[in-house]
Amino acid sequence: xxxxxxxxxxxxxxxxxxxxxxxxxxxxxxxxxxxxxxxxxxxxxxxxxxxxxxxxxxxxxxxxxxxxxxxxxxxxxxxxxxxxxxxxxxxxxxxxxxxxxxxxxxxxxxxxxxxxxxxxxxxxxxxxxxxxxxxxxxxxxxxxxxxxxxxxxxxxxxxxxxxxxxxxxxxxxxxxxxxxxxxxxxxxxxxxxxxxxxxxxxxxxxxxxxxxxxxxxxxxxxxxxxxxxxxxxxxxxxxxxxxxxxxxxxxxxxxxxxxxxxxxxxxxxxxxxxxxxxxxxxxxxxxxxxxxxxxxxxxxxxxxxxxxxxxxxxxxxxxxxxxxxxxx
Amino acid sequence: xxxxxxxxxxxxxxxxxxxxxxxxxxxxxxxxxxxxxxxxxxxxxxxxxxxxxxxxxxxxxxxxxxxxxxxxxxxxxxxxxxxxxxxxxxxxxxxxxxxxxxxxxxxxxxxxxxxxxxxxxxxxxxxxxxxxxxxxxxxxxxxxxxxxxxxxxxxxxxxxxxxxxxxxxxxxxxxxxxxxxxxxxxxxxxxxxxxxxxxxxxxxxxxxxxxxxxxxxxxxxxxxxxxxxxxxxxxxxxxxxxxxxxxxxxxxxx
Numbered sequence: 001x002x003x004x005x006x007x008x009x010x011x012x013x014x015x016x017x018x019x020x021x022x023x024x025x026x027x028x029x030x031x032x033x034x035x036x037x038x039x040x041x042x043x044x045x046x047x048x049x050x051x052x053x054x055x056x057x058x059x060x061x062x063x064x065x066x067x068x069x070x071x072x073x074x075x076x077x078x079x080x081x082x083x084x085x086x087x088x089x090x091x092x093x094x095x096x097x098x099x100x101x102x103x104x105x106x107x108x109x110x111x112x113x114x115x116x117x118x119x120x121x122x123x124x125x126x127x128x129x130x131x132x133x134x135x136x137x138x139x140x141x142x143x144x145x146x147x148x149x150x151x152x153x154x155x156x157x158x159x160x161x162x163x164x165x166x167x168x169x170x171x172x173x174x175x176x177x178x179x180x181x182x183x184x185x186x187x188x189x190x191x192x193x194x195x196x197x198x199x200x201x202x203x204x205x206x207x208x209x210x211x212x213x214x215x216x217x218x219x220x221x222x223x224x225x226x227x228x229x230x231x232x233x234x235x236x237x238x239x240x241x242x243x244x245x246x247x248x249x250x251x252x253x254x255x256x257x258x259x260x261x262x263x264x265x266x267x268x269x270x271x272x273x274x275x276x277x278x279x280x281x282x283x284x285x286x287x288x289x290x291x292x293x294x295x296x297x298x299x300x301x302x303x304x305x306x307x308x309x310x311x312x313x314x315x316x317x318x319x320x321x322x323x324x325x326x327x328x
Numbered sequence: 329x330x331x332x333x334x335x336x337x338x339x340x341x342x343x344x345x346x347x348x349x350x351x352x353x354x355x356x357x358x359x360x361x362x363x364x365x366x367x368x369x370x371x372x373x374x375x376x377x378x379x380x381x382x383x384x385x386x387x388x389x390x391x392x393x394x395x396x397x398x399x400x401x402x403x404x405x406x407x408x409x410x411x412x413x414x415x416x417x418x419x420x421x422x423x424x425x426x427x428x429x430x431x432x433x434x435x436x437x438x439x440x441x442x443x444x445x446x447x448x449x450x451x452x453x454x455x456x457x458x459x460x461x462x463x464x465x466x467x468x469x470x471x472x473x474x475x476x477x478x479x480x481x482x483x484x485x486x487x488x489x490x491x492x493x494x495x496x497x498x499x500x501x502x503x504x505x506x507x508x509x510x511x512x513x514x515x516x517x518x519x520x521x522x523x524x525x526x527x528x529x530x531x532x533x534x535x536x537x538x539x540x541x542x543x544x545x546x547x548x549x550x551x552x553x554x555x556x557x558x559x560x561x562x563x564x565x566x567x568x569x570x571x572x573x574x575x576x577x578x579x580x581x582x
Contacts, residue, residue, distance in 0.1 A: 033418065033421070034418075035418060148438070148439040149438055149439065151429065151430065151433060151436070151442075152433060152438060154422070154426070154430065155430040155433055157418075158417055158418055158419045158422060158427075158430075159412070159417035159418070159419060159430070161379070161384050161410075161412055162410060162412055162417070162430065162482070163430075163433070164382075164383070164384060165382050165384070165405060165408060165410040166405055166430070166431070166433040166434040166486070167403060167404075167405030167406075167433075167434050168433060209421050213423060213464070213465075213466055214421075214422060214423035214426055214464075214466075215421060215422045215423070215426050216426065218421060
């Protein structure tokens with residue numbers, strides 16, 4: 001571990017990964033709450049046009065990509081707010097137009113698709129100290145509103161009409177969310193890459209929703225997961241000699257897969273057995289030959305029934321009585 | 329009742345959706361402390377009316393005043409508590425208390441944490457609807473009636489002077505409707521005006537001071553709920569309208 005920290009380019013790469021892992025799930029929490037999980041993917045395509053333009057004009061890629069991506073994000077949001085059925089097709093044209101324009105411009109610039117691929121899947125060695133400074137500034141720009149305005153943004157994303165009756169400037173907040181998402185996407189292009197950045201905005205959030213209860217807890221948990229997989233993936237890709245984006249996303253999906261059984265266990269512990277009113281005894285019907293042992297972990301739904309617990313078993317209830325089960 | 333100040337005034341409100349007229353020339357008002365029910369069958373425009381009165385649906389014509397201020401320049405949203413239809417929100421991952429706390433946002437400033445008064449109001453609202461013990465649960469694990477109570481708590485948390493509810497009894501069993509009735513009775517007693525959209529009078533009927541019956545986007549009746557007996561409350565309203573319109577001579581132009 002000390003070995004990779006001795007390389008200056010790895011120090012920069014790990015710092016960039018850390019910032020990406022912090023920011024992407026933070027803004028992603030709002031995107032997921034608004035049910036726009038694929039927005040980040042679309043914005044990544046738009047940012048490719050920005051990279052192509054930078055290659056064509058010989059500018060630094062990150063600032064140009066930020067400008068192009070923010071402009072694309074505002075167009076997307078205006079299309080959504082106008083709310084016509086054509087918005088869907090309009091988005092598709094914008095997104096694929098961005099990808100095509102990026103490839104075309106980088107081709108004309110003589111850089112070909114090879115130069116683009118480091119932005120598509122991330123590239124650790126290319127993070128310059130100038131990039132890192134810009135990434136740091138933009139990270140603050142994203143984190144201050146996503147954390148400071150959390151109650152307002154939560155209200156806007158979860159129930160837009162109610163937010164409006166609270167006097168919130170809903171249209172402004174909606175534009176702010178997509179603009180911050182656009183900034184995040186371009187920030188992440190050196191670490192996760194533009195094609196996979198959306199995964200880092202969505203998958204840690206999905207995992208966090210399995211692991212903890214509540215919106216703010218999920219926001220914090222998603223950021224922790226994001227930092228772990230981003231730094232872990234960046235470090236791992238140094239040893240495995242792969243594009244960091246792929247490893248980061250695979251790790252994130254691994255955490256999500258692990259969160260699944262955890263949520264099932266937590267859910268079972270929290271599940272309170274429903275209560276049935278005790279009715280007068282209606283005879284004593286003994287279940288014939290029931291070798292199964294009911295208990296806390298048998299999987300049959302327990303039901304509180306008067307002074308004892310029944311277990312739901314294929315449409316009827318079993319109650320333990322001495323050495324056998326009664327039908328209740 | 330007429331001496332009480334007007335909290336909501338609609339004058340000639342006309343709304344078109346997709347080129348079709350949904351509301352035509354609606355004029356009515358709600359006074360402080362009054363309980364007004366908006367009644368009507370499916371497609372009569374009652375939900376569109378409350379949404380346009382709150383500025384959520386644009387008007388083609390007419391004016392709306394809230395607490396004496398025109399809607400366009402109205403900024404005192406803390407005085408209004410809105411309870412939308414349950415299906416509109418995507419609140420599944422959120423905890424009950426987080427949802428209710430959103431009802432204090434009109435009182436709060438951006439970037440500042442909630443003040444003790446905000447926390448206390450949220451706790452009071454949760455207690456008022458009997459959901460204080462479920463504050464830490466996800467909204468999605470609650471029953472329909474319980475979710476409705478949480479949405480009402482969110483509106484109550486803002487300590488409004490006008491409570492606007494859109495079909496709070498839809499999909500709620502009769503026992504829970506009685507709970508809602510008790511809740512609204514407490515709010516009315518505290519001086520809050522209530523405007524409630526109802527599909528049928530149901531358990532909330534006895535609370536209502538005045539019923540506004542909408543039919544095909546027009547007001548077909550504005551008066552005591554009792555006057556509608558036999559045409560609305562029995563559930564035979566789909567057939568009873570024509571007869572009823574003739575009784576209320578002058579309120580409907582065909």
